Amino acid sequence: xxxxxxxxxxxxxxxxxxxxxxxxxxxxxxxxxxTPQVEQSGNADVVTVEHPNEFPLATAxxxxxxxxxxxxxxxxxxxxxxxxxxxxxSGRVVDVRVTLxxxxxxxxLMMEVQSPDATxxxxxxxxxxxxxxxxxxxxxxxxxxxxxxxxxxGLLEQAQDAEDDAKADLDAANRQLSTLGVDKNHPSDIVSxxxxxxxxxxxxxxxxxxxxxxxYSGSATAFTIANLSHVWVIxxxxxxxxxxxxxxxxxxxxxxxxxxxxxxxxxxxxxPVLDPTIRTAKVRIDVPxxxxxxxxxxxxxxxxxxxxxxxxxxxxxxxLHLHDQDWVYVPAGGDHFRRIAVHAGDMLAGxxxxxxxxxxxxxxxxxxxxxxxxVLESQ
Numbered sequence: 001x002x003x004x005x006x007x008x009x010x011x012x013x014x015x016x017x018x019x020x021x022x023x024x025x026x027x028x029x030x031x032x033x034x035t036p037q038v039e040q041s042g043n044a045d046v047v048t049v050e051h052p053n054e055f056p057l058a059t060a061x062x063x064x065x066x067x068x069x070x071x072x073x074x075x076x077x078x079x080x081x082x083x084x085x086x087x088x089x090s091g092r093v094v095d096v097r098v099t100l101x102x103x104x105x106x107x108x109l110m111m112e113v114q115s116p117d118a119t120x121x122x123x124x125x126x127x128x129x130x131x132x133x134x135x136x137x138x139x140x141x142x143x144x145x146x147x148x149x150x151x152x153x154g155l156l157e158q159a160q161d162a163e164d165d166a167k168a169d170l171d172a173a174n175r176q177l178s179t180l181g182v183d184k185n186h187p188s189d190i191v192s193x194x195x196x197x198x199x200x201x202x203x204x205x206x207x208x209x210x211x212x213x214x215x216y217s218g219s220a221t222a223f224t225i226a227n228l229s230h231v232w233v234i235x236x237x238x239x240x241x242x243x244x245x246x247x248x249x250x251x252x253x254x255x256x257x258x259x260x261x262x263x264x265x266x267x268x269x270x271x272p273v274l275d276p277t278i279r280t281a282k283v284r285i286d287v288p289x290x291x292x293x294x295x296x297x298x299x300x301x302x303x304x305x306x307x308x309x310x311x312x313x314x315x316x317x318x319x320l321h322l323h324d325q326d327w328v329y330v331p332a333g334g335d336h337f338r339r340i341a342v343h344a345g346d347m348l349a350g351x352x353x354x355x356x357x358x359x360x361x362x363x364x365x366x367x368x369x370x371x372x373x374x375v376l377e378s379q
Contacts, residue, residue, distance in 0.1 A: 045339040052335045055366050061313035062361035063354060065345075067305035069244050071283070073235030075255075075297040077202060078286070081227035086220045089180045089191040090213025091115030093206050098195075098223070100204040108195045110223060113212045115191050118180055122187045125173035128166070135159075135166035199227040202295065231289045233265060235301050236280040244305055245270055251285045252302040255293060263287055267303065311345065312355040317368040319344055319353060328359060329366040337366060 049055065095112040098104055142159035145151035177184050181191050193212075203224035206212055214220045233253055237245055245267060253263040265287035274281050285301055287293065320327040325341055332338040342358025359365065 046332055047329075047337050047339075049335050049337065052331075052337075055337070056368070057331065057364045058315055058318060058367040060355065060359055060361050060363045060365060061352065063311050063313050063348070064308045065311055065354065067244065067307050067309050068345075068356070069237075069241055069303040069305070071235040071237055071241075071301050071303070073233045073283075073285070073299055073301050075287075075293050075295055075299060076232045076234050077226040077228065077295060078230050078232050081197075081199070081230060082202070083197050083199070083225050083227075084221040085110055085193060085196065085223035085225060087111070087113050087191070087193050087212040087222050088220065089113050089115035089117040090215035091117065091189075091191070091211075093208055093210045093212050093222075094190065096206065096208050098201060100201050102201050104195045104198065104201060104225060106195055106198045109192055110195055111193050111206065111212070113191045113193065114189055115180070115213070116189070117213070117215075118182045118187075118191050119189045121173070121176045121180055122182060122184070125170075125177055125184060128170040128173040132163075132166035132170045135163040139163040193222065195225060197225055197227055199225040202226045226295075228289050228293070228295070231287055231293050231295070232268075233285040233287050233299055233301055235283045235285065236275070236278070237270075237283045239274060239279045239281070242270070242281055245283055245303060246306075249306075250304045251287075252304065253285065253287050254300045254302070256298045256300070258292055261292060263290070263293075265301075310361065312359050312361045312363065313348055313352045314355055314359075314365050315367055316347065316351055316353040317370060318365050320369050326358075328355075329369070330359070331364050 091113045092115075093111055094114045096110075097112075098108070098110050104110065139159040139162070142151055142156045146153065146156040174184070181193070182188065201223050204222075206222045212220075212222055233251075247267055247270065249267040251265045251267060253265050255261060255263075265285040267283060268286045269282075269284040271282035271284075283303075293299075314328060318328050319342070320329075320339075321344075326344040327339050328342055329337045329339055340358055343356040345354030345356045347353050
């Protein structure tokens with residue numbers, strides 16, 4: 001197991017407190033300055049040093065920043081960008097060209113279905129073509145006879161009505177072929193199914209030789225494609241914190257897998273129903289996805305409020321990061337220093353870091369944890 005430099009510091013403090021006081025001695029022959037010593041005290045969070053002036057102090061600064069609420073959440077697809085891939089023709093799948101989790105482009109061939117629907121539709125088209133041809137000939141003949149006074153107007157109108165009906169049937173047959181994806185010039189009982197959008201296949205309900213379409217399988221949805229260029233982050237917000245959340249509010253999204261990457265989203269929905277057990281509401285955040293966010297990822301969402309709060313700032317080197325907790329050391333009178341838990345915020349210009357809670361502006365802190373560390377390393 002490897003320890004960070006600051007974790008070794010904390011362990012060294014504990015070891016020093018356990019072994020009791022260790023007095024620093026000055027060797028006149030060497031001419032070296034006495035080494036500051038850390039001594040035991042009755043409180044594990046308090047250390048005693050022989051030369052407190054060896055530890056320079058810094059005064060916590062002051063910054064006004066918007067109120068922020070940090071909550072945890074998970075990444076979900078935008079349901080408005082989830083499109084089912086439907087086989088309108090019922091039949092047997094003879095070729096699947098894609099698979100789950102694959103990226104596909106709009107218009108890409110996804111599967112082929114052998115369908116009697118295609119055969120029946122083409123048969124209907126051929127009959128409609130023949131009927132329209134015959135009705136057209138009858139109508140042309142009726143017009144000619146009517147123009148020579150050899151046919152009553154009523155019979156002409158009947159012929160015209162038959163021609164119009166035949167054209168309507170032929171148009172419907174053409175549309176049916178187009179809907180099924182059958183080329184009337186190259187008819188086939190194989191129907192091709194293409195991707196309606198570009199995205200990632202997040203669900204697959206068919207395999208080779210499986211049934212497709214409503215008639216045989218009970219569901220026409222063969223695949224589901226999700227466009228993940230925008231995703232949803234769904235967070236649980238406690239009831240008492242809901243007044244701090246507003247529609248359109250800015251949110252900073254930090255994926256657990258990429259803690260150094262921060263994305264910006266907007267609150268798009270605040271759930272109207274509270275979980276009766278844990279008293280939380282679902283808050284939805286729309287987030288542009290540069291490609292790093294994957295469905296199901298855990299993230300930390302920081303909701304940025306519109307009202308500002310006063311926070312302290314300290315040098316980043318003054319903060320000890322240990323076991324998922326942040327600490328600073330403050331003077332405790334005389335030669336004592338006390339360790340205080342703080343909640344560190346954003347990094348600021350000039351090597352400073354925001355402190356959201358734990359200390360107030362104007363409070364003194366040890367400027368650099370490295371100063372204490374160097375003392376401990378000399379023991």
